[in-house]
Amino acid sequence: MTWTGKRVLVTGGLGFLGSNLTRALVAEGATVRVLDALLDLYGGNRFNLEGVDAQVFVGDIRDADVVSRAVEGVDVVFHIAAQTSHVDSMSDPYTDLDMNCRGNLIVLDAVRRQGARLVYAGTRGQYGRLAYVPVDEKHPSNPTDIYGIHKQAAEQQCFLWGRVHGFPVTSLRINNTYGPRHQMKHGKYGILNWFIRLAMENRPITVYEPGQQLRDYNYIDDVTEAFLLAGSRNEAVGEAFNLGSGSSIRFVDLVDEIVKAAGTGKRVMIPWPKDREVIEVGDYLADISKIEQFLGWRPRVGLEDGLARTVAFYQAHQEEYWS
Amino acid sequence: MTWTGKRVLVTGGLGFLGSNLTRALVAEGATVRVLDALLDLYGGNRFNLEGVDAQVFVGDIRDADVVSRAVEGVDVVFHIAAQTSHVDSMSDPYTDLDMNCRGNLIVLDAVRRQGARLVYAGTRGQYGRLAYVPVDEKHPSNPTDIYGIHKQAAEQQCFLWGRVHGFPVTSLRINNTYGPRHQMKHGKYGILNWFIRLAMENRPITVYEPGQQLRDYNYIDDVTEAFLLAGSRNEAVGEAFNLGSGSSIRFVDLVDEIVKAAGTGKRVMIPWPKDREVIEVGDYLADISKIEQFLGWRPRVGLEDGLARTVAFYQAHQEEYWS
Numbered sequence: 329m330t331w332t333g334k335r336v337l338v339t340g341g342l343g344f345l346g347s348n349l350t351r352a353l354v355a356e357g358a359t360v361r362v363l364d365a366l367l368d369l370y371g372g373n374r375f376n377l378e379g380v381d382a383q384v385f386v387g388d389i390r391d392a393d394v395v396s397r398a399v400e401g402v403d404v405v406f407h408i409a410a411q412t413s414h415v416d417s418m419s420d421p422y423t424d425l426d427m428n429c430r431g432n433l434i435v436l437d438a439v440r441r442q443g444a445r446l447v448y449a450g451t452r453g454q455y456g457r458l459a460y461v462p463v464d465e466k467h468p469s470n471p472t473d474i475y476g477i478h479k480q481a482a483e484q485q486c487f488l489w490g491r492v493h494g495f496p497v498t499s500l501r502i503n504n505t506y507g508p509r510h511q512m513k514h515g516k517y518g519i520l521n522w523f524i525r526l527a528m529e530n531r532p533i534t535v536y537e538p539g540q541q542l543r544d545y546n547y548i549d550d551v552t553e554a555f556l557l558a559g560s561r562n563e564a565v566g567e568a569f570n571l572g573s574g575s576s577i578r579f580v581d582l583v584d585e586i587v588k589a590a591g592t593g594k595r596v597m598i599p600w601p602k603d604r605e606v607i608e609v610g611d612y613l614a615d616i617s618k619i620e621q622f623l624g625w626r627p628r629v630g631l632e633d634g635l636a637r638t639v640a641f642y643q644a645h646q647e648e649y650w651s
Numbered sequence: 652m653t654w655t656g657k658r659v660l661v662t663g664g665l666g667f668l669g670s671n672l673t674r675a676l677v678a679e680g681a682t683v684r685v686l687d688a689l690l691d692l693y694g695g696n697r698f699n700l701e702g703v704d705a706q707v708f709v710g711d712i713r714d715a716d717v718v719s720r721a722v723e724g725v726d727v728v729f730h731i732a733a734q735t736s737h738v739d740s741m742s743d744p745y746t747d748l749d750m751n752c753r754g755n756l757i758v759l760d761a762v763r764r765q766g767a768r769l770v771y772a773g774t775r776g777q778y779g780r781l782a783y784v785p786v787d788e789k790h791p792s793n794p795t796d797i798y799g800i801h802k803q804a805a806e807q808q809c810f811l812w813g814r815v816h817g818f819p820v821t822s823l824r825i826n827n828t829y830g831p832r833h834q835m836k837h838g839k840y841g842i843l844n845w846f847i848r849l850a851m852e853n854r855p856i857t858v859y860e861p862g863q864q865l866r867d868y869n870y871i872d873d874v875t876e877a878f879l880l881a882g883s884r885n886e887a888v889g890e891a892f893n894l895g896s897g898s899s900i901r902f903v904d905l906v907d908e909i910v911k912a913a914g915t916g917k918r919v920m921i922p923w924p925k926d927r928e929v930i931e932v933g934d935y936l937a938d939i940s941k942i943e944q945f946l947g948w949r950p951r952v953g954l955e956d957g958l959a960r961t962v963a964f965y966q967a968h969q970e971e972y973w974s
Contacts (some may be wrong), residue, residue: 418815421756421808429752429804433744468791471807481752481804484794485744492741 329560332357336559337402337444339363339389339435340372340409344510344518345449345502345551347376349406352552354380363387363398363409371412371511375648389431392438399438404559407435407486408449410479413516417475424474432482440493446486447559450501450568452544452612454480461542462615465501465568483568490566498558499568500551503614507548507634508641512649520545520582524638525650527586527593536600539580542611544572547634550627557623564623572614573627582631589635652883655680659882660725660767662686662712662758663695663732667833667841668772668825668874670699672729675875677703686710686721687732694735694834698971712754715761722761727882730758730809731772733802736839740798747797755805763816769809770881773824773891775867775935777803784865785938788824788891806891813889821881822891823874826937830871830957831964835972843868843905847961848973850909850916859923862903865934867895870957873950880946887946895937896950905954912958 336353340346341362353360360381365388366372377384387394389409399405410428411417417424432448439446453476455467471477483499490497506520515522526533554571558564577585583595619625629637642649659676663669664685676683683704688711689695700707710717712732722728733751734740740747762769776799778790794800806822813820829843838845849856877894881887900908906918942948952960965972 422753425748425752425756429748430745433748466791468789472811474808474811477804477807477811481800484800485797488795488797488800 330357331556331560334358334404335361335402336404336406337361337363337398338406338408341382342366342373342376342384343371343408344548345505346406346408347373347509348507348548348552349408349555350377350382351380352556354382356556361385361398361402363389363394365389365409369514369516371517373509373511373648375645376509389435390426392434395434395438396441399435399442399444402442402444404445404447405435405439406447406449406555406559407432410449411475414453414473414475415516417473417478421474424478428475428478429482429485432485436485436489439495440489443495445496445559446490446498447555448483448486448497448499450483450499451476451479452501452503452570452614454483454501457610458612461611462572462613463570464615465570465618487566496565498564498566500554500558501568501570502551503544503546503571503573505546505548505551507638509548512642513651520586521638523583523586524590524635524642527590528639528642530592532594532596533583533586534596534598535580535583537597539578539583539597541579542576542613543579543582544576544613545582545631546571546573546627547629547637550629554619554623554625557625561623567622569619569622570614570616571619572616574616576611576613577631585631585635589632589639653680654879654883657681657727658684658725659727659729660684660686660721661729661731664705665689665696665699665707666694666731667871668828669729669731670696670832671830671871671875672731672878673700673705674703675879677705679879684708684721684725686712686717688712692837692839694840696832696834696971698968699832712758713749715757718757718761719764722758722765722767725765725767727768727770728758728762729770729772729878729882730755733772734798737776737796737798738839740796740801744797747801751798751801752805752808755808759808759812762818763812766818768819768882769813769821770878771806771809771820771822773806773822774799774802775824775826775893775937777806777824780933781935784934785895785936786893787938788893788941810889819888821887821889823877823881824891824893825874826867826869826894826896828869828871828874830961832871835965836974843909844961846906846909847913847958847965850913851962851965853915855917855919856906856909857919857921858903858906860920862901862906862920864902865899865936866902866905867899867936868905868954869894869896869950870952870960873952877942877946877948880948884946890945892942892945893937893939894942895939897939899934899936900954908954908958912955912962
């Protein structure tokens with residue numbers, strides 16, 4: 329399958345994952361629509377698609393009418409719009425449920441009526457605290473926050489609805505991702521990008537002691553490539569795939585890499601705050617052999633290279649992301 | 652712990668599981684409140700608590716005000732109110748989500764403010780199609796219907812909220828249950844009870860061919876006993892327990908037992924309907940060794956005895972349940 333002439337909808341398409349995917353789809357020759365609610369504090373930013381030939385619907389996935397219109401006539405839907413803050417899911421589980429489960433059902437209803445193909449943006453948070461590392465797709469789901477619980481339920485809604493109503497579904501269980509076009513206003517989602525801003529502004533980056541937990545990061549272009557494969561390959565249908573880098577890095581070392589890439593900033597160690605302890609998931613490393621085997625995907629951009637590209641992007645476009 | 656003097660709330664307390672539990676709690680000396688929305692077609696029936704000294708709040712778990720008032724001052728909450736039709740969850744997943752996940756969050760918020768102990772009525776439907784039989788509590792959750800997906804998410808909400816906000820939580824993953832005080836107006840929930848009505852009215856009982864799937868049934872008094880243990884024993888805190896009979900019966904044989912107990916009715920075999928195939932979960936048998944080990948629970952009422960008691964109850968009170 330080629331993307332040329334394909335009609336595609338990207339929900340959350342003005343956000344980080346969605347806008348990078350939209351740019352790639354347009355470059356591949358697809359006709360792309362974007363649905364984004366541009367909610368305050370969320371990742372949507374019109375600059376993310378500046379100069380890109382995509383039709384933008386400003387609307388919420390919880391509005392069945394706008395979702396219906398956005399999905400009409402489309403071949404493939406990438407459903408990326410979501411509440412994505414772990415912390416906010418704990419302080420306001422109702423909004424998380426409303427967006428990530430009820431909104432998901434609304435998208436599914438439209439996809440079902442249209443008979444489109446669906447790619448769902450899942451998360452490593454569906455696993456929660458790991459029973460073993462590296463985590464494969466068969467690992468049980470024991471989320472440590474409301475966000476993970478609801479994202480897991482929504483993924484199950486997708487596969488069930490696809491099976492019952494006969495449309496193809498793929499889920500990518502997305503790892504921590506960083507790079508250009510991420511929101512840089514606060515650290516609620518995408519802590520790595522937030523740290524990049526702190527370093528670029530020569531501010532201290534606080535790390536909870538001892539910061540030895542293992543983390544796994546992907547550069548955005550690799551995630552975009554995985555989306556393109558997930559939305560086009562036959563082998564992807566009915567499957568959930570982990571994304572990951574194939575190797576992990578200690579949190580303190582990650583911060584040092586950021587400081588090195590920015591050329592400014594510094595690492596400061598502080599005690600672990602009591603209210604964050606219960607949702608800390610421990611070490612994380614994804615087993616990415618399934619997506620390599622099924623779709624031939626492998627991450628290509630290493631951390632040093634990815635951080636350098638990210639810093640360069642925000643140096644060039646700081647005014648579009650800082651405020 | 653004894654129930655004497657304990658203040659207890661039972662949500663769904665006018666329904667099948669809830670009213671039988673309420674009667675047992677009152678008999679044990681507890682002061683019992685009931686919250687029930689008495690929704691059309693659901694299992695709530697005022698006759699279920701006739702002559703029972705319990706305070707009834709007529710209200711919906713989705714109404715935060717009434718839930719707050721019902722939970723205030725209570726020691727233990729048994730949260731049983733739910734949308735329980737597998738089929739309805741597939742035709743209207745929004746209502747299922749609203750009751751079984753959003754309503755659950757509302758109950759959890761009240762329990763948290765009160766600092767009460769919580770027992771959640773889970774379901775075997777959380778497992779879905781079984782990877783192995785008998786199913787133990789570590790079996791992965793792969794629900795085959797929306798009901799199972801949302802009940803699983805709600806159970807995870809309960810354990811997470813209990814851990815984060817410091818109140819004790821237990822879940823019973825309830826098996827097919829039959830007996831007195833079940834609604835008898837239709838077969839959407841509790842097919843066994845519906846079959847009892849058909850037999851008592853000397854009508855044919857249709858079984859999808861070949862009817863060889865294994866099923867596991869509990870008599871209501873055994874389930875009530877499990878609730879009492881789950882709400883009182885220290886060993887129950889933080890745990891999920893399967894209920895089951897310890898043995899399974901083929902569906903055709905079950906129907907023959909019902910016909911025998913009623914003394915009327917007959918079994919008729921028909922082809923499996925296309926729209927039910929996708930949500931059929933296959934053979935089911937619960938491993939009940941965990942609850943036996945932790946709480947000393949074991950089912951005591953066999954199928955023949957339970958069916959005889961059930962038929963006798965509805966013969967005596969037919970006018971309260973048939974219309």
